[in-house]
Amino acid sequence: MRYSWSVFLVLALFAQVRSYAQEDLYDLGSVREIRLYFAEENWSDLLDTLYLQGDDRLIGDLEIDGIRYPDVGVRYKGFSSYSSSRAKNPFNIKLDHIHQGQDHQGYEKLKLSNVIQDPSFLREAMSYEVARKYMPASEAGFANVYVNDVLIGLYTNVEDVSKEFVEKHFGSRDNAFVKGNPTTVDLNGENSNLSDTPGSDPEAYHDLYSLESDEGWEELLELIDVLNNDQAAIPEVLNVDRALWMHAVNYTLINFDSYVGYAQNYYLYKDDNGRWNPILWDLNMSFASFRLTDASLHWNGFSIAQAITMDPLNHVQSVSVQPRPLMRELFENDTYMRMYLAHMRTILNENFANGAYYDRALALRDLIRPHVLADTNKFYSDADFESNLDQTVSDVVDYPGIAQLMDARNTYLQGRPGFSGQPTIEAVAHWPEEITVGGEVEITARIVASDSAFLAYRCAPNGLFEHVEMRDDGQNGDGSAGDGMFGARVTASTNLVEFYIYAENATAGAFSPERAAYEFHSFTTRITTGALAINEIKAYTEGTGTSDWIELYNAGGFPLSTAGLYLSDDPADPAKWAMPVQVVAPGEYLVVWADGEPDQGADHANFKLDAEGESLLLSYADGTIIDQVQYGSQYPMSTTGRYPNGTGSFRELYPTLGAVNTNDGSADLDRHIRIFPNPTAGDLHLIVDENGPFELRVIRSDGAILTPEYSLSGDGLVTINALNFGAGVYVLELQSPSTTTRTTFVSIQ
DSSP: OOOOHHHHHHHHHHHHHHHTTSOOTTOTTSEEEEEEEOSOTTHHHHHHHHHHHTSOOEEEEEEETTEEEEEEEEEEOOSTTOOTTOSSOOEEEETTSSSTTOOBTTBOEEEEEOOTTOTTSOHHHHHHHHHTTTSOOOOEEEEEEEETTEEEEEEEEEEOOOHHHHHHHHSOSSSOEEEEOOSSOOTTSOOSOOOSTTOSOGGGGTTTEEEOSSSOHHHHHHHHHHHHHOGGGHHHHBOHHHHHHHHHHHHHTTOOSSTTTTSOSEEEEEOTTSOEEEEEOOOTTTTTTOOSOOSSTTTTOOOHHHHHTOOTTHHHHSOOSSOOHHHHHHHTSHHHHHHHHHHHHHHHHHHTTTSHHHHHHHHHHHHHHHHHHHOTTOSSOHHHHHHTTTSOEESSSEEOOHHHHHHHHHHHHHTSTTSSSOOEEEEEEEESSSOOTTSEEEEEEEEESOSEEEEEEESSTTOOOEEEEOBOSSSSSOSSTTSSEEEEEEEOSSSEEEEEEEEEOSSOEEEESTTTTTSOEEEEOOOOTTSEEEEEEEOOOTTTTSOOEEEEEEOSSSOEEOTTEEEESOTTOTTSEEOOOOEEOTTOEEEEEOBSOGGGOTTBOSSBOOTTOEEEEEEETTOOEEEEEEEOOOOTTOEEEEESTTTSEEEEEOOOTTSOOOOTTHHHHTSSEEEESSSBSSEEEEEEOOSSOOEEEEEOTTSOEEOOOEEEOSSSEEEEEOTTSOSEEEEEEEEOSSOEEEEEEEEOO
16 A cells, blocks of 8 residues: 555644544553554565565554554564564564654654563563663553554564654763674673773674764773773763663563673663763563573573572672673672662662562553453463463473562562661751752751761753762751761752762662662752743744744853743643753753644643744743743744843844844834845745735836735735746835835745
């Protein structure tokens, strides 16, 4: 089935409108319906061939919950999960393979796993749900997949770790981006372990890692060099806490098809702070479904009983058969080791010690049961599905019952050194309550059984945390010396402070909040009215190739955070769109795209501007207004902006997006008749300040009089069809009962 370009445009528009009414693609409360349509009856054979070639996709049409997308690119994916002899293979579907920009709810690629290593069908979705509490990790849900209206089976539907993913979580997308993904997994080799064994030539690493960005090999080698040879400099190039969380998830859940085992199935993204951030990937064989190796004591594989008692410090307290610098070089630092174990304790306490995971598993099993039973291509029996939450299912390997594994593993880990005896951190507070930008703030906490403690703080989202020792000496806002209250003083360089506290003794460490540094305490002071200005707005963008936009400007002397601020075009609903938390430096601009498409990014508002005029407010949720503007009709060539920049009253200006507003050309904007664009290659737009009737005519350079076709499409906005004028210089004449006005324009047809 194929569509013409015009039909595609209609379908794409329809899909965009419908998508807002749809449930989220990865909603774990329901099962998605995904249908593929291929014109070729031998589609499976073709996909097998393309899989072996590894460089192309089969074109088909895609339907997600009734929304149709034409001409998507489809291929099989996976390593051990794929086989040409299987009816149910994993899919990789690229929505924008042919039509650039085609997506579903902002997602351009679907990754569908066939659940081959999991009789319970629960491992992947549950593991990602746990991981998302502690670090950026993919969304994951379930989907029934059909091809040409024939049910293939129930799949897990996992969010791709893409440039859109890193932009969502790190605020950028164009930095170095790498996947630990060896071309061929060497069961007796190092694979993507981040060691420097291959040497200093980037090409030696090309078969071990895949580059997801345009450049980055030299930067990856810098990380590898520091990680292996300069332990003290590791925090400068690596987000250590994020690496500790990744290891904590893998070791708690016995997810060994990862960096822990054959050193694969992870990503690294270099953020704007210059630090690499590990990202989990491929959790389908978590909960000890994969037990071939851990590159340490159990180098030849391990049993379910050994999985239960797997020591999370094997690589430090025992051996590394193959180098694991991302673990060993961190765990050899005593503080990092205690932080890592504290993270594991948090995962256990929040998910397993309290039985929450089991209740969640029961709910998900009830949700997917009818779909699993309807899946005639699944790899295990209905009885296996029902029993594998609690009991081992024996097949090619033994798949432990999830509860059988995790209840015993929780008991084992809770009894290990480092999982108890930690300090307690309570009564976290700051003073003064209303902070002053540029002023000093005291942060205090009651800390018991600690040998040392530090405060990590920052005044910009996604910025680096600075570390300050917390003391109980009576000199840091902590009360009396030795009273158990610890304090530290910091300078609030913006109206936002984000922080966490870490304390440790010789036995164990503890965080407040426990999910730090992914979560943290924060406090803000409201910015004053007018401190952050609505500086310029563009509401008429038809035919300009861009979306409506709003420009904010910090005209003050201190950085300002947008925490707690909202933008709205409805005075009755001031909290219409919550602004992303960003810090705007003095003299800096912040642009928001008012396109009604919040799925397109954090800086895309959920409303559009009205070119006929309306109100625009910047406020807090309680209606406290920071700035507002009531603007009238706008036109294609101009905006409504403050002049002088940032402080003046609003007037019509020529656009200066992200730059100083000027009155350059204001004389043109004040004329009786204005033309845009000039020169023109098509339609000619006029703004006519004339309340009464008028006539238009065009005078060619040879004196000929042309009567143009024109239409009135707004408040004084006239559109003339100039396509048939031909190239040349023309005079446009406007006649009214009171005046005759002439102006010149150029046609470049």
